[in-house]
Amino acid sequence: xxxxxxxxxxxxxxxxxxxxxxxxxxxxxxxxxxxxxxxxxxxxxxxxxxxxxxxxxxxxxxxxxxxxxxxxxxxxxxxxxxxxxxxxxxxxxxxxxxxxxxxxxxxxxxxxxxxxxxxxxxxxxxxxxxxxxxxxxxxxxxxxxxxxxxxxxxxxxxxxxxxxxxxxxxxxxxxxxxxxxxxxxxxxxxxxxxxxxxxxxxxxxxxxxxxxxxxxxxxxxxxxxxxxxxxxxxxxxxxxxxxxxxxxxxxxxxxxxxxxxxxxxxxxxxxxxxxxxxxxxxxxxxxxxxxxxxxxxxxxxxxxxxxxxxxxxxxxxxxxxxxxxxxxxxxxxxxxxxxxxxxxxxxxxxxxxxxxxxxxxxxxxxxxxxxxxxxxxxxxxxxxxxxxxxxxxxxxxxxxxxxxxxxxxxxxxxxxxxxxxxxxxxxxxxxxxxxxxxxxxxxxxxxxxxxxxxxxxxxxxxxxxxxxxxxxxxxxxxxxxxxxxxxxxxxxxxxxxxxxxxxxxxxxxxxxxxxxxxxxxxxxxxxxxxxxxxxxxxxxxxxxxxxxxxxxxxxxxxxxxxxxxxxxxxxxxxxxxxxxxxxxxxxxxxxxxxxxxxxxxxxxxxxxxxxxxxxxxxxxxxxxxxxxxxxxxxxxxxxxxxxxxxxxxxxxxxxxxxxxx
Amino acid sequence: xxxxxxxxxxxxxxxxxxxxxxxxxxxxxxxxxxxxxxxxxxxxxxxxxxxxxxxxxxxxxxxxxxxxxxxxxxxxxxxxxxxxxxxxxxxxxxxxxxxxxxxxxxxxxxxxxxxxxxxxxxxxxxxxxxxxxxxxxxxxxxxxxxxxxxxxxxxxxxxxxxxxxxxxx
Numbered sequence: 001x002x003x004x005x006x007x008x009x010x011x012x013x014x015x016x017x018x019x020x021x022x023x024x025x026x027x028x029x030x031x032x033x034x035x036x037x038x039x040x041x042x043x044x045x046x047x048x049x050x051x052x053x054x055x056x057x058x059x060x061x062x063x064x065x066x067x068x069x070x071x072x073x074x075x076x077x078x079x080x081x082x083x084x085x086x087x088x089x090x091x092x093x094x095x096x097x098x099x100x101x102x103x104x105x106x107x108x109x110x111x112x113x114x115x116x117x118x119x120x121x122x123x124x125x126x127x128x129x130x131x132x133x134x135x136x137x138x139x140x141x142x143x144x145x146x147x148x149x150x151x152x153x154x155x156x157x158x159x160x161x162x163x164x165x166x167x168x169x170x171x172x173x174x175x176x177x178x179x180x181x182x183x184x185x186x187x188x189x190x191x192x193x194x195x196x197x198x199x200x201x202x203x204x205x206x207x208x209x210x211x212x213x214x215x216x217x218x219x220x221x222x223x224x225x226x227x228x229x230x231x232x233x234x235x236x237x238x239x240x241x242x243x244x245x246x247x248x249x250x251x252x253x254x255x256x257x258x259x260x261x262x263x264x265x266x267x268x269x270x271x272x273x274x275x276x277x278x279x280x281x282x283x284x285x286x287x288x289x290x291x292x293x294x295x296x297x298x299x300x301x302x303x304x305x306x307x308x309x310x311x312x313x314x315x316x317x318x319x320x321x322x323x324x325x326x327x328x329x330x331x332x333x334x335x336x337x338x339x340x341x342x343x344x345x346x347x348x349x350x351x352x353x354x355x356x357x358x359x360x361x362x363x364x365x366x367x368x369x370x371x372x373x374x375x376x377x378x379x380x381x382x383x384x385x386x387x388x389x390x391x392x393x394x395x396x397x398x399x400x401x402x403x404x405x406x407x408x409x410x411x412x413x414x415x416x417x418x419x420x421x422x423x424x425x426x427x428x429x430x431x432x433x434x435x436x437x438x439x440x441x442x443x444x445x446x447x448x449x450x451x452x453x454x455x456x457x458x459x460x461x462x463x464x465x466x467x468x469x470x471x472x473x474x475x476x477x478x479x480x481x482x483x484x485x486x487x488x489x490x491x492x493x494x495x496x497x498x499x500x501x502x503x504x505x506x507x508x509x510x511x512x513x514x515x516x517x518x519x520x521x522x523x524x525x526x527x528x529x530x531x532x533x534x535x536x537x538x539x540x541x542x543x544x545x546x547x548x549x550x551x552x553x554x555x556x557x558x559x560x561x562x563x564x565x566x567x568x569x570x571x572x573x574x575x576x577x578x579x580x581x582x583x584x585x586x587x588x589x590x591x592x593x594x595x596x597x598x599x600x601x602x603x604x605x606x607x608x609x610x611x612x613x614x615x616x617x618x619x620x621x622x623x624x625x626x627x628x629x630x631x632x633x634x635x636x637x638x639x640x641x642x643x644x645x646x647x648x649x650x651x652x653x654x655x656x657x658x659x660x661x
Numbered sequence: 662x663x664x665x666x667x668x669x670x671x672x673x674x675x676x677x678x679x680x681x682x683x684x685x686x687x688x689x690x691x692x693x694x695x696x697x698x699x700x701x702x703x704x705x706x707x708x709x710x711x712x713x714x715x716x717x718x719x720x721x722x723x724x725x726x727x728x729x730x731x732x733x734x735x736x737x738x739x740x741x742x743x744x745x746x747x748x749x750x751x752x753x754x755x756x757x758x759x760x761x762x763x764x765x766x767x768x769x770x771x772x773x774x775x776x777x778x779x780x781x782x783x784x785x786x787x788x789x790x791x792x793x794x795x796x797x798x799x800x801x802x803x804x805x806x807x808x809x810x811x812x813x814x815x816x817x818x819x820x821x822x823x824x825x826x827x828x829x830x
Contacts, residue, residue, distance in 0.1 A: 386663035430663070436694070447694075452688060457694070476667065479718070481695045481715065482718045482722070484668055485668055488665075489664075
């Protein structure tokens with residue numbers, strides 16, 4: 001004989017303000033097998049939980065229905081409470097009276113109460129058929145893969161390595177450092193980016209727990225949380241990393257000039273070069289698309305670098321190498337890209353040499369950049385007499401990206417201050433803005449500092465930018481504060497290009513089953529409560545791949561993601577949710593439909609004599625139910641969501657009652 | 662100069678702007694971030710269309726000359742609400758007073774009422790002349806009937822000092 005306890009939560013007035021909880025409780029009492037039904041202000045509170053536990057013992061309850069908020073909120077709470085009272089935690093059914101009833105139907109309390117009654121009825125019908133399940137424990141690898149070697153990846157790697165975990169850091173560029181390595185100074189303290197980043201890069205290079213794989217890409221991933229198998233493609237550098245001492249003699253003799261990617265193609269380097277002055281590892285790399293010998297594939301061609309290199313480090317015989325790694329968790333930290341303003345012809349970026357992007361400004365302003373740190377107009381090579389910063393380029397713009405890039409305002413403030421510091425009083429500095437957003441710690445004070453330095457703020461964005469024959473620029477802006485149409489002349493226009501999702505995210509999405517949100521960035525498991533995790537277990541997000549971020553936020557999230565990975569792996573084993581797909585082998589026809597559909601690659605086909613049968617890899621299955629819905633023979637079902645359990649709910653929903661149907 | 666006001670073809674005058682800042686004895690004015698609280702509460706806005714935030718921004722951008730020659734700066738009723746409420750201590754009241762000073766220096770036309778007030782100060786020592794009061798029964802009283810003490814005009818020495826100060830302006 002089943003004895004069911006039904007508990008209706010008021011959630012303060014969140015539920016009770018709309019739903020008549022007493023009527024719902026009375027209705028529950030009238031249902032078959034319900035031994036007891038109660039309502040209470042806060043079921044999730046300590047007295048609320050204790051009430052359920054006491055009732056289980058006193059009234060010998062063996063099934064519990066709790067009508068409360070969304071199961072995403074408190075299912076775990078109640079399962080734990082019930083388990084403490086000696087009942088199997090999977091014999092609890094949560095009925096969602098808040099998100100499904102009281103909030104959406106706040107304006108129609110009578111109908112809401114009827115719906116609440118129906119949902120409770122359905123819950124009671126279902127709970128009767130639930131089965132006792134047990135969590136399973138699996139052991140985990142205490143290694144972590146970090147994808148991306150920008151400041152996010154660096155911070156995560158260092159935190160994990162210092163916590164005693166073995167870290168594999170994979171970076172596609174020849175050096176770690178990422179975007180931050182390209183910056184001159186950082187807001188709001190104006191400390192130089194290289195000064196605070198380079199020591200961390202060196203630490204990564206030296207740390208005994210970190211294996212650095214630069215010029216490499218993740219090829220594939222198999223396995224499940226705690227036991228991932230990752231293959232990484234290590235592309236050839238054509239330079240022996242163990243021998244190269246970073247003397248750059250090869251660069252001096254190489255005859256092939258190529259645009260310098262690190263300097264945003266504003267200067268030239270050679271086909272064999274070191275990525276940047278602060279590169280880690282400080283090892284040369286040969287560009288196979290540009291090197292004469294590698295392009296022609298002839299051994300007798302050029303070879304000047306080989307002759308010059310005293311360490312005999314140049315090795316044209318190097319082949320791509322695939323490295324297999326076993327890791328327990330993965331931190332994705334692939335960062336973002338800067339918007340390409342040539343998509344907006346009205347601003348003339350790419351056509352007018354004196355219209356530059358904010359990342360190009362960083363290189364111009366940096367002492368190791370193409371102008372040696374002098375701020376000059378690209379066309380004339382002279383210090384500009386007037387500079388205009390144009391905000392919100394490519395962002396807060398429904399034609400491109402709807403979101404706010406969160407850094408553009410502060411970047412322009414910083415760059416404007418740098419111009420004032422470097423070029424003195426003889427330059428007019430204007431910032432054309434929509435809203436100036438200076439929201440972080442010390443940011444508003446930084447904005448005030450900019451105003452104090454006679455940087456002028458013009459409330460309005462130009463519609464288009466035009467050019468004079470001498471390369472200088474002019475445009476009209478309607479200023480909101482003064483209600484005047486202003487004509488502005490500038491020798492240099494800096495576009496505050498927003499941060500946009502990296503093109504690599506499509507590949508990341510495919511490789512790691514990491515979903516993306518509407519803005520194109522990677523989607524966190526919950527926007528407020530699980531911001532560091534991906535919905536796939538064991539995969540964590542750090543930095544601007546999850547959404548545009550400045551350096552302080554990136555570092556905070558990177559440390560958080562590392563802590564989450566430690567939390568997951570430190571005990572050496574993890575518990576798996578038992579709500580998984582199970583296959584009835586006698587019914588399976590081996591059609592492989594489920595295998596092709598499963599987004600978590602959790603279904604494998606096992607040969608059994610002639611035929612093959614589907615098998616669920618329990619640790620990878622997330623219980624989404626796609627396979628179960630698609631299976632033509634009904635061979636796959638999700639635990640607790642079998643046809644009998646769902647149909648019982650449907651039948652209960654259709655029962656005619658006194659108050660309506 | 663890199664700015665032009667296309668409505669009047671005026672260019673910013675940074676010297677005049679600096680003069681205003683000097684008169685204010687500080688650079689608080691540049692901290693205005695256009696929250697527009699001053700104009701929201703401006704007593705003179707409702708009757709005379711004074712928009713203090715516009716004046717603030719125009720001075721900041723350097724469009725001072727047009728303002729110093731305008732009538733609008735004389736409409737401020739000096740209620741000082743903007744001084745009280747400004748979140749950046751950049752109150753436009755002081756900017757308006759500095760603009761008035763600049764206007765006088767440039768011998769711009771000062772509204773008649775202001776000139777009258779000055780002569781009243783010279784003659785009586787106070788800016789507003791004495792007025793009779795009317796009771797609820799519509800009876801008129803002057804100072805004498807209310808037995809208030811007689812107010813004497815300022816001494817000649819005050820007038821001399823006052824005139825000298827005016828000349829120095």
